[in-house]
Amino acid sequence: GQQVMQIPQYQHVQEGEDFTTYCNSSTTLSNIQWYKQRPGGHPVFLIQLVKSGEVKKQKRLTFQFGEAKKNSSLHITATQTTDVGTYFCAENTNAGKSTFGDGTTLTVKP
Amino acid sequence: ETGVTQSPTHLIKTRGQQVTLRCSSQSGHNTVSWYQQALGQGPQFIFQYYREEENGRGNFPPRFSGLQFPNYSSELNVNALELDDSALYLCASSLEALAETQYFGPGTRLLVL
Numbered sequence: 057g058q059q060v061m062q063i064p065q066y067q068h069v070q071e072g073e074d075f076t077t078y079c080n081s082s083t084t085l086s087n088i089q090w091y092k093q094r095p096g097g098h099p100v101f102l103i104q105l106v107k108s109g110e111v112k113k114q115k116r117l118t119f120q121f122g123e124a125k126k127n128s129s130l131h132i133t134a135t136q137t138t139d140v141g142t143y144f145c146a147e148n149t150n151a152g153k154s155t156f157g158d159g160t161t162l163t164v165k166p
Numbered sequence: 167e168t169g170v171t172q173s174p175t176h177l178i179k180t181r182g183q184q185v186t187l188r189c190s191s192q193s194g195h196n197t198v199s200w201y202q203q204a205l206g207q208g209p210q211f212i213f214q215y216y217r218e219e220e221n222g223r224g225n226f227p228p229r230f231s232g233l234q235f236p237n238y239s240s241e242l243n244v245n246a247l248e249l250d251d252s253a254l255y256l257c258a259s260s261l262e263a264l265a266e267t268q269y270f271g272p273g274t275r276l277l278v279l
Binding site: 089097098099100101104144146148153154155156157158159 | 199201206207208209210211214222224256258266267268269270271272273
């Protein structure tokens with residue numbers, strides 16, 4: 057069954073507002089990856105976090121991995137219309153298997 | 167563009183038929199993974215091929231089978247199609263089996279009637 061749960065399922069924001077999506081697991085994750093999928097497109101790898109408590113930034117995006125390695129978050133500061141899409145978290149296991157959450161779909165109103 | 171290509175882009179089949187989907191991996195990549203993405207859901211891992219051998223499989227029945235060729239391109243075959251097989255089928259290539267980054271192709275949208 058699915059290991060990672062994402063909330064919220066949908067988020068509508070006004071351009072310039074912040075956005076956060078959360079990824080939770082009942083078991084300890086070996087790592088957490090984040091992907092972005094634009095409408096009608098394919099998933100694009102954003103980042104991978106491996107260490108407990110790790111924080112990484114990419115311009116307006118901040119990624120966190122929880123201390124217990126059971127949750128993660130993606131925060132976007134001052135959203136833009138180009139941020140529209142569905143954001144997925146996934147665990148990439150050593151067996152070559154990636155387990156994805158069902159994503160958070162972000163819409164941005166100009 | 168990721169350099170990963172898939173064919174065909176769209177396909178319509180009827181229940182019980184068989185389908186073959188194709189994927190060309192990015193140059194230099196020896197690993198291909200296949201995913202099924204139903205509408206409104208995240209990609210579900212089907213299996214991975216590394217240097218022509220299956221290297222991990224998700225919870226899909228045996229009627230989902232695959233192949234990887236010496237040039238590392240890959241095929242996904244689905245026999246005895248069911249209505250629930252309607253989905254976007256994505257392949258992703260990576261430099262090695264344990265590589266951090268995988269690059270997705272544009273996908274094949276399959277509709278089973």
